[in-house]
Amino acid sequence: PFDVLVLGGGPAGASAAVYAARKGLRTGLVAERFGGQVMDTAGIENFISVKETEGPHLAAAFEAHVRQYDVEVITSQRATKLVPKQGETGLHEIALESGASLRSKTIILATGARWRQLGVPGEKEYMTKGVAYCPHCDGPFYKGRPVVVAGGGNSGVEAAIDLAGIVSHVTLLQRGGQLKADKVLQDKLHSLKNVTVLTNALTSEIQGNGKEVTGLTYQGADGAAHELKVDGVFVQIGLLPNTEWLQGALDLSPYGEIVVNDHCATSVPGVFAAGDATTVPYKQIVIATGEGAKASLSAFDYLIRLPV
Numbered sequence: 001p002f003d004v005l006v007l008g009g010g011p012a013g014a015s016a017a018v019y020a021a022r023k024g025l026r027t028g029l030v031a032e033r034f035g036g037q038v039m040d041t042a043g044i045e046n047f048i049s050v051k052e053t054e055g056p057h058l059a060a061a062f063e064a065h066v067r068q069y070d071v072e073v074i075t076s077q078r079a080t081k082l083v084p085k086q087g088e089t090g091l092h093e094i095a096l097e098s099g100a101s102l103r104s105k106t107i108i109l110a111t112g113a114r115w116r117q118l119g120v121p122g123e124k125e126y127m128t129k130g131v132a133y134c135p136h137c138d139g140p141f142y143k144g145r146p147v148v149v150a151g152g153g154n155s156g157v158e159a160a161i162d163l164a165g166i167v168s169h170v171t172l173l174q175r176g177g178q179l180k181a182d183k184v185l186q187d188k189l190h191s192l193k194n195v196t197v198l199t200n201a202l203t204s205e206i207q208g209n210g211k212e213v214t215g216l217t218y219q220g221a222d223g224a225a226h227e228l229k230v231d232g233v234f235v236q237i238g239l240l241p242n243t244e245w246l247q248g249a250l251d252l253s254p255y256g257e258i259v260v261n262d263h264c265a266t267s268v269p270g271v272f273a274a275g276d277a278t279t280v281p282y283k284q285i286v287i288a289t290g291e292g293a294k295a296s297l298s299a300f301d302y303l304i305r306l307p308v
């Protein structure tokens with residue numbers, strides 16, 4: 001069995017594995033796809049100390065760093081169940097889709113999240129070429145250019161306020177008749193001169209010239225199709241944590257995030273969690289790596305206190 005078994009090979013999982021291995025712990029890492037969301041990212045300019053890089057390049061660097069140590073890396077495998085240990089001296093068990101199972105004294109869950117997509121033509125094709133999901137990450141790429149934000153909940157309205165300070169103009173599209181964001185955010189949004197809010201506006205297609213986004217078509221309240229000329233489309237209709245397989249095993253928030261305390265401990269002793277899959281605020285690479293390190297140090301602290 002492992003001392004520490006990390007689930008996930010994104011920034012949080014990679015960092016957790018390096019920290020565990022450096023403590024001399026028997027460490028395993030299971031990932032469906034090493035790199036996680038970073039593999040889907042084009043330019044990254046906010047991972048401190050790396051001025052600019054590309055997602056696959058950073059993901060390869062994470063993997064190389066993990067493989068520098070004695071970590072058993074198991075990729076292309078999906079975890080389907082967590083069976084917490086019974087009693088103080090037992091082992092936690094992780095079932096894999098392949099039918100195999102792995103046992104460990106501690107578990108670090110770092111299975112990340114995925115952005116909910118609009119599911120319209122052009123979205124997949126122009127992802128990272130004008131279709132974006134993270135205003136903190138990609139906002140500065142659209143400096144002085146017009147963009148759309150799709151989604152009128154808190155994250156959509158926050159994104160529109162954030163982007164309004166950077167881009168030339170923001171059009172916020174809300175599918176329903178009203179914005180769903182908190183009133184203070186809506187008031188702030190309406191006070192901004194370079195923001196237009198369109199309700200009952202259903203995005204139907206994202207257009208491009210083969211290289212990048214050039215516009216967006218939506219169906220308005222009148223039922224007719226309208227076109228907007230924009231350079232960027234920020235989709236803000238929800239972030240889904242990859243935690244469906246953990247339901248019932250430990251405490252999840254109403255949004256499906258793994259509930260963690262400030263030591264990355266979950267509701268199950270010996271099971272820790274880090275990164276986008278958890279309740280930690282702000283889903284970013286630099287935060288996920290920090291959380292992964294923290295989860296590993298907490299696992300170490302837990303292990304040295306286990307009865308001999």
Ligand code: FAD
Pocket residue numbers: 007008009010011012013030031032033034035036037038040041042043044045046047077078079080110111112113114115128133134137138242245274275276277283284285286288
């Ligand atoms: P993830 O990166 O989501 O990794 C999850 C890992 O878990 C993967 O290895 C996955 O295969 C694995 N996994 C999931 N479920 C299972 C399972 N059941 N069994 C086994 N393995 C599983 N952040 C920035 O800081 N800067 C940026 O510029 C930036 N740009 C972004 C652009 C895009 C298009 C996207 C989508 C995100 C961007 N982000 C950016 C956000 C950043 O990528 C995430 O915050 C970060 O990757 C989260 O790391 P994580 O390790 O928690 O999860």
